[in-house]
Amino acid sequence: MASAAIRPTIRFSPKASTDPCLPPWDTCHLFSRCRNRTVTSLRSSLISSDLLGTNRSVDPVLKCNRIRSTVSATATPAEVMEQTPPKTDSKISTIVDVDLGDRSYPIYIGPGLLDQHDLLQRHVHGKRVLVVTNTTIAPLYLDKVINALTSGNSKISVDSVILPDGEKYKDMDTLMKIFDKAIESRFDRRCTFVALGGGVIGDMCGFAAAAFLRGVNFIQIPTTVMAQVDSSVGGKTGINHRLGKNLIGAFYQPQCVLVDIDTLNTLPDRELASGLAEVVKYGLIRDPEFFEWQEKNMQALLARDPSTLAYAIKRSCENKAEVVALDEKEGGLRATLNLGHTFGHAIETGFGYGQWLHGEAVAAGMVMAVDMSYRLGWIDESIVKRAFNILQQANLPTGPPEVMTVEMFKSYMAVDKKVADGLLRLILLKGSLGNCVFTGDYDRKALDDTLRAFCKS
Amino acid sequence: MASAAIRPTIRFSPKASTDPCLPPWDTCHLFSRCRNRTVTSLRSSLISSDLLGTNRSVDPVLKCNRIRSTVSATATPAEVMEQTPPKTDSKISTIVDVDLGDRSYPIYIGPGLLDQHDLLQRHVHGKRVLVVTNTTIAPLYLDKVINALTSGNSKISVDSVILPDGEKYKDMDTLMKIFDKAIESRFDRRCTFVALGGGVIGDMCGFAAAAFLRGVNFIQIPTTVMAQVDSSVGGKTGINHRLGKNLIGAFYQPQCVLVDIDTLNTLPDRELASGLAEVVKYGLIRDPEFFEWQEKNMQALLARDPSTLAYAIKRSCENKAEVVALDEKEGGLRATLNLGHTFGHAIETGFGYGQWLHGEAVAAGMVMAVDMSYRLGWIDESIVKRAFNILQQANLPTGPPEVMTVEMFKSYMAVDKKVADGLLRLILLKGSLGNCVFTGDYDRKALDDTLRAFCKS
Incomplete structure (x- = not known):
């Protein structure tokens, strides 16, 4: 199943969440969760x-x-x-x-x-x-x-x-x-x-x-x-x-x-x-x-x-x-707090400030970021489902408004603060639940596929 | 002689400066020149x-x-x-x-x-x-x-x-x-x-x-x-x-x-x-x-x-x-770099931004601050004369434009950044040449007298 099939923008009624066993923390990613909290x-x-x-x-x-x-x-x-x-x-x-x-x-x-x-x-x-x-x-x-x-x-x-x-x-x-x-x-x-x-x-x-x-x-x-x-x-x-x-x-x-x-x-x-x-x-x-x-x-x-x-x-x-x-000034780690925000900011700007609340746009953006992470082969399908389900439970949108087009996303994402020397860096999940990366090193096709899957045009 | 008698706003032609012997540095003021440059x-x-x-x-x-x-x-x-x-x-x-x-x-x-x-x-x-x-x-x-x-x-x-x-x-x-x-x-x-x-x-x-x-x-x-x-x-x-x-x-x-x-x-x-x-x-x-x-x-x-x-x-x-x-953030010492600027900013704002150049307004403001310092009994008359003379030599104004009134000065000086809890603090000279204080502890009459001496109304 392609996670892109999950793209309704209507609100779903809450339902029970899945509850899989959590895998142990892995240590493979630069921006994975800090192990030693005492730092x-x-x-x-x-x-x-x-x-x-x-x-x-x-x-x-x-x-x-x-x-x-x-x-x-x-x-x-x-x-x-x-x-x-x-x-x-x-x-x-x-x-x-x-x-x-x-x-x-x-x-x-x-x-x-x-x-x-x-x-x-x-x-x-x-x-x-x-x-x-x-x-x-x-x-x-x-x-x-x-x-x-x-x-x-x-x-x-x-x-x-x-x-x-x-x-x-x-x-x-x-x-x-x-x-x-x-x-x-x-x-x-x-x-x-x-x-x-x-x-x-x-x-x-x-x-x-x-x-x-x-x-x-x-x-x-x-x-x-x-x-x-x-x-x-x-x-x-x-x-x-x-x-x-x-x-x-x-x-x-x-x-x-x-x-x-x-x-x-x-x-x-x-x-x-x-x-x-x-x-x-x-x-x-x-x-x-x-x-x-x-x-x-x-x-x-x-x-x-x-x-x-x-x-x-x-x-x-x-x-x-x-x-x-x-990382007070967002040299790297802090950017991970922006999961879904690059997609979300594009929705807020393109749809008109205030049409959707910030968290609504971020919810849709997170579903898109998770979808893209899955297309890249970086996460299991279970994480896609759990992310979708919990946002749906919270009565949040799980895809962008219909007015958003692929070109609108690309245009607004190009002025995101996380662009560096022309390269759009994104926060994407990678590995077991709770691990992410902040990177510009990803297959552009995955981004295009995600945008196309979530937009009518 | 009251230094306030020195208040022309026209440009003077350069003349020879006075050159008195400098007294030794004193050590009585909080914001006097830093002795130990190695700090x-x-x-x-x-x-x-x-x-x-x-x-x-x-x-x-x-x-x-x-x-x-x-x-x-x-x-x-x-x-x-x-x-x-x-x-x-x-x-x-x-x-x-x-x-x-x-x-x-x-x-x-x-x-x-x-x-x-x-x-x-x-x-x-x-x-x-x-x-x-x-x-x-x-x-x-x-x-x-x-x-x-x-x-x-x-x-x-x-x-x-x-x-x-x-x-x-x-x-x-x-x-x-x-x-x-x-x-x-x-x-x-x-x-x-x-x-x-x-x-x-x-x-x-x-x-x-x-x-x-x-x-x-x-x-x-x-x-x-x-x-x-x-x-x-x-x-x-x-x-x-x-x-x-x-x-x-x-x-x-x-x-x-x-x-x-x-x-x-x-x-x-x-x-x-x-x-x-x-x-x-x-x-x-x-x-x-x-x-x-x-x-x-x-x-x-x-x-x-x-x-x-x-x-x-x-x-x-x-x-x-x-x-x-x-003192990067102007906790105190750095404010001393604003000698004449509180009067000068009032001139710039009151006279209209750009009518006088910043340094012209500051020159007039420094003459006023020096005048006030003299009225307070904090400096010798020789400093008043030397400050006046050198600014005159530099073809700079030595008093505010005629449009400035006492009330205009008071109004614009009240929003100066050096006001703290409603008290206007000023940079004033005190002691031998090269020494100043940044203080709100001065006789208000001296300020009033200076403003009246330099303004027609």
Whole structure:
């Protein structure tokens, strides 16, 4: 069977996933999963009074609901599976550290964190804060965030700028609104920008913080699964150009990322599923145990079981933190986090920004990348099926929209950031589940065949 | 005598400078000149075959015209004065290193460097180069630079983008033209941007290089004294906002700076003088011997004596490199390079970008800052006179244009990047010549008095 036969763009209803035995990790690929986790100083730990400062009070809820969620740097797969939290406990509070020397920062994950005012305030620099958010999120969480920033601290003043919602506004004109607000309000270098929203807000606020007065502090408060598991972590910021996604931007790290999983209560189902595409990605490229866990827990994730969601977010952040710590500026390894994204960005640009959510385009792109990997003979058919099935379970597209043609893909993929000296490099799976390569060394026919299989013309 | 009496804005004809004995360096100020030059690894040396790569040929002209121009890290003032090159030698080729760890780079200074093709080509990354220049410089030097980039190297292809000339085009709309060109031409991360022009081109090309695909390599080829002695060195890039200068940008270091002093042959007199304002600045804030040298050599500089110009550029770059190596991101020390700039930026913004050249506004701003320092009782009247006289000799303005009011100054100075938590910090001279402070701790009355003395309303 050619995997290319799998190309519907309609949504499938969930069904049970396959669950094959996982082969042992192999060691044949340059960018295969890092064996020795101790090469990073990834720290995943409970929020403790020590970490928050010994003189600061810790919310009783946090104290009472701590559970063991630390992932050891040398944990075996079996141990990792055991660390899945019990479904009945909805409170998980962890810190995942992103280790980047003097640019290191914590990711706080848990429920009710926006009520932990101290957590946010300790990362504010200066007396003035600019909250950047959008028309959807502002009515839901802006007051809560302003309260978290100012409660018990009368010295802090907060301004906000509310942008239109959606990927199509991730452009220079909208970015200028942030600069206009900051400059007209006479913000100076001793200030903090806070991104409150999804990936678009985080990317734009982060780039504005990087460029305003050549760099001010910023904090990420992601409110979508997509932003919580991926875009808020690692310092990639930027805006789109009419010819391509994220072509203008900066690597710029936040002071902290605060993931209050309670904000997911207001997230539309379609947005939830979009974020799960990136969760699936981590399993496919480097974490087969996590993939297996997802196969077992996809329904609980879609049903928004808090502890299941929190675990998926934590595990995703750990994967991302580990990669970013090893390759902040995307010299090679970090590019593997873009599985399916080159196809996906072409869909987003060609179909029109905002027609599909980012994760929807990435899901279709991952199916195409997996298909191409199979055509190259680099993976077994079982991986093709499992990837297709889990994305289908998550109610995500498994092929591009009909409007996309082979020529559109080729044209938009040619401006991808991973092109080097004219050669398009792709992230492709190779070997057993959880292994991938980032390479320009592949048979062009396989790419052509995949594009033709997924496009009507 | 109140120094405020010195406020003409007309150009004065040159006259002889004063030449008082210099008091010994004092040690009372936080930001006074660094005593122990060995804390930086500033290297100022001849271009040698070793530095250029042992297998590369060195132009015979360079070989024949080497002179001793190395400045020892521990040179005494007397030694430094002796190192002034003989006036009869027009060939000086030096390298000043900017020591920033893995972001270190050389500044090449000398005549005929654009004929040293190897010098430029060794800093090109990838196969594609985008030269960013303007309508004034393109007819003069674009072909020469393209030839320097491609001569003997058929693998390199060069595109160019020619922007309108002038400070008023240092904005987001013009910046977008660089991105448009790079993206439409399908440049990828393995490319090099080359800034060919003055400070505006360098700042815009540098920011474009910092943000395009989140960062590509770039090279500075400054063609004005202003850019050669100041703006091309140290990695400050950016654009203006309608409310203030350089409010949007990045710290982003080039691969190298190539100062071919032959390009000054086509520089208008007014531009030449503008650049000398920054040369004078280095003397005032940290290098009294250099200031004394300038007092003796201003006429030779204005007459474009090649060796005198080359020495002024080299010595300025050494001063700047030393400061930038100690404080790349302007935590404190680097701000002292902005003597007169807060007043000057207010003039540029208030009077209209491009009405006055940057150095003209800075010259007027330095006279105002020196005046204020005197009103505070921080410097002797002799320094006020010497600063005034040398700027007057250089045919630079010594006060703001008449259109500037006290309120305009206050309004535009309030958005300066050196404001912190609402407090305007200024660079002011304090102590003997060559000493300054960067401080918000000054009597507000002195600032008010200075503004009133220099403004009609």
